[in-house]
Amino acid sequence: MLLLPLMGWIAGSAVYDHYNQLRESQLTERHSVMARLVSDAQVGGDGFTGQTRLQARVQWQDRQGVHVTVAPVGTWQRKGSTATVWLDTRGNVASAPVTWDRAATAGVCAGLATAAGVAALAGGAWKSVRVSLDRRRFAQWDREWELVEPRWTGRRGR
Structure with a gap:
């Protein structure tokens, strides 16, 4: 037993x-940055795994300048709110640890x-x-x- x-x-x-x-x-x-949403969060898919997640167009600024990309965000965030975005060593959006x-x-x-x-x-x-x-x-x-x-x-x- x-x-x-x-x-x-x-x-x-x-x-x-x-x-x-x-x-x-x-x-x-990976490291995190605080980014501002420039669009509302929308349901997006991952073509490889078939997983659905929320993503939005985000913008942040660092020493290299202003960056704008699509990144996974929290539940139904709206344009103008802030979100934590994780980046890999090359500065590409990565999943949260x-x-x-x-x-x-x-x-x-x-x-x-x-x-x-x-x-x-x-x-x-x-x-x-x-x-x-x-x-x-x-x-x-x-x-x-x-x-x-x-x-x-x-x-x-x-």
Whole structure:
């Protein structure tokens, strides 16, 4: 019984650690800027993954000058509001780094899924052993009944 929580904990910790390392890596490769929306947020799609997200035309200024591009933004932001935009080392718009919440959620889900999977495998193995033992026991009972039944009923052979 201790195996289920242990396996869940190991898997969950591994996934959580992975996402934390990914977050640290992303934070070294990306930086955020505050940008002003020059258009309202609209639903946009990602042609590669099929994911839908909100995006808007944004503008920000840095040492290189004024930049205007389309970037992912928060829920239904309006023209004139500000949004945090993440940029990679070359200044291109990038996705926001993995959050602590996502790492924790992924770890918990992986732990629960692993525990459920181990429980299902253990339950299936137990059921398989029980069925095998029952078949063996029923076969033994059939053999014994063939020996005892003629004496009990008075019938001779079949």
